[in-house]
Amino acid sequence: MTEHLDKCPECRAEADEVERLLKETDAVRSEIRAAVASVNWEALPAVIADRAFAATGKPERILPAVRPWAWLSALRMKPVLAGLAAGLIVGAAAMYFALKTPGPRPGKDTGYHASGEFLDRAELEMARRNTLDYLEKSQFVLLDVFESAGDVAAGPAALRSERARDLLSRKKYLNAQLERFQMAKAKAICDQIEMLFLELSQISDELPAAELQRIRGFVEERQLLLKINLVRKELESEI
Amino acid sequence: MYEPRDAEIKNEPAEIGALLKRIQEGDREAFMTIIRLYQQKVFVMAYSILRDREDALDAVQETFLRLYQKAGLYKPGNSFQGWLLQMAKNISIDSYRKHQIKRREWVTTKPLDEIPIAAEDRAGDSAASDLRSAFARSVEKLAERQKMVFVMRHYNELQFNEISEAMRISVGTAKSLHFKAVQNLRKRLAPALGIEP
Structure with a gap:
């Protein structure tokens, strides 16, 4: 722009005119300067602040000196607020200690609760069912012995031994239940069966047919299968 | 100032x-x-x-x-x-x-x-203040937005960006209004300034 004004006399003349024109603003600026100088600027803010607070009725806040405990003075000035804050603090502390204390809490433990009587009945029921199941499986093994007596097939003999061992291990668990609930009849028959299974579990493939015949005779003599049926029916009726 | x-x-x-x-x-x-x-x-x-x-x-x-x-x-x-x-x-x-x-x-x-007619036109008698008086009247007669921009620019000595913020107009508009204000003042004060309108 300066370059253009240097080269263009018309624009230069116009710029000079504008400059002359704007010089007239100096007078106004002088007037304003005089007006500014005549005002007491130190006093004016207080005057305006007084008017503002008086007009709105808003209580003015005096800022306290910045101290770490300055917030306490605010509480002292407002008893209701201080009381509320104290209540909140005490309540929070009480809640903290209440929840921190170990032991059962109301509503917290969601475990299942049942009476001792109910649990005894449930365990008796379980014992009956276990016994019934044991007798049923034992009956199958004994029937198998009857059907295979005289047969020397190796396969069935090994299977019988396996089943007998399995039932022997179950009998150990069953003993505690039979004694606890005084199931005398069932215990007696189960004990006799256990003796047979002890022998069966020791039967090897080379066991002579005479040995099997002896076991079969024992079952017949004691009417074990019949007794098993009777005990089973009795247990089934109690379930 | x-x-x-x-x-x-x-x-x-x-x-x-x-x-x-x-x-x-x-x-x-x-x-x-x-x-x-x-x-x-x-x-x-x-x-x-x-x-x-x-x-x-x-x-x-x-x-x-x-x-x-x-x-x-x-x-x-x-x-x-x-x-x-x-x-x-x-x-x-x-x-x-x-x-x-x-x-x-x-x-x-x-x-x-x-x-008090004399008080209305301050110092209107002297030749030196004739131009000042004419200038003040000419500023008064400017369109309002032109007058505001001119006053803010030359009396308040604000920058154009400050004027634009105060008047909620763009800087370009502020400059344009200022230019028009100066041109109008120039026309009105041409006889007093001894320049061609």
């Missing part, structure tokens, strides 16, 4: 938000701090429009009272000075209009010999 503590103001914007918040909470000291920072700027704005010391002081008080009531309306990030000067401008223009109406009523109802 005056000491508006420009450097202080330029360093203040970050704190303006905090001061205004404290004002909303009824903090008198924060309110007085804002007044101390901007009172002269506001006064110059008011005086430029009203051309009367007392009226300008009234406008200053009114501006800060309105600021006290509306401190919560300030949007952080905007120019606080622009917002404040806009309030000052609006209050001053309102005041000017009211006084103008009163003056007209007063003049028309008073007997002719009671009207």
Whole structure:
């Protein structure tokens, strides 16, 4: 722009005119300067602040000196607020200690609760069912012995031994239940069966047919299968 | 012309938000701090429009009272000075209009010999003040937006970006209005300045 004004006399003349024109603003600026100088600027803010607070009725806040405990003075000035804050603090502390204390809490433990009587009945029921199941499986093994007596097939003999061992291990668990609930009849028959299974579990493939015949005779003599049926029916009726 | 503590103001914007918040909470000291920072700027704005010391002081008080009531309306990030000067401008223009109406009523109802005609046209007798008087009248006759831009630019000595903030116009519009104002003044004052219209 300066370059253009240097080269263009018309624009230069116009710029000079504008400059002359704007010089007239100096007078106004002088007037304003005089007006500014005549005002007491130190006093004016207080005057305006007084008017503002008086007009709105808003209580003015005096800022306290910045101290770490300055917030306490605010509480002292407002008893209701201080009381509320104290209540909140005490309540929070009480809640903290209440929840921190170990032991059962109301509503917290969601475990299942049942009476001792109910649990005894449930365990008796379980014992009956276990016994019934044991007798049923034992009956199958004994029937198998009857059907295979005289047969020397190796396969069935090994299977019988396996089943007998399995039932022997179950009998150990069953003993505690039979004694606890005084199931005398069932215990007696189960004990006799256990003796047979002890022998069966020791039967090897080379066991002579005479040995099997002896076991079969024992079952017949004691009417074990019949007794098993009777005990089973009795247990089934109690379930 | 005056000491508006420009450097202080330029360093203040970050704190303006905090001061205004404290004002909303009824903090008198924060309110007085804002007044101390901007009172002269506001006064110059008011005086430029009203051309009367007392009226300008009234406008200053009114501006800060309105600021006290509306401190919560300030949007952080905007120019606080622009917002404040806009309030000052609006209050001053309102005041000017009211006084103008009163003056007209007063003049028309008073007997002719009671009207201080000499006081109305200050220093209108001397040749040196003829141009000043003509200049002042010509500024008065400018379209309002042109007049405001001219006054802010040359009496308040604001930058165009500050004018644009105070008037809520673009910088380009502010410059354009200023150019038109200068051209109009040039035309009107051509005879007094001895230049071709």
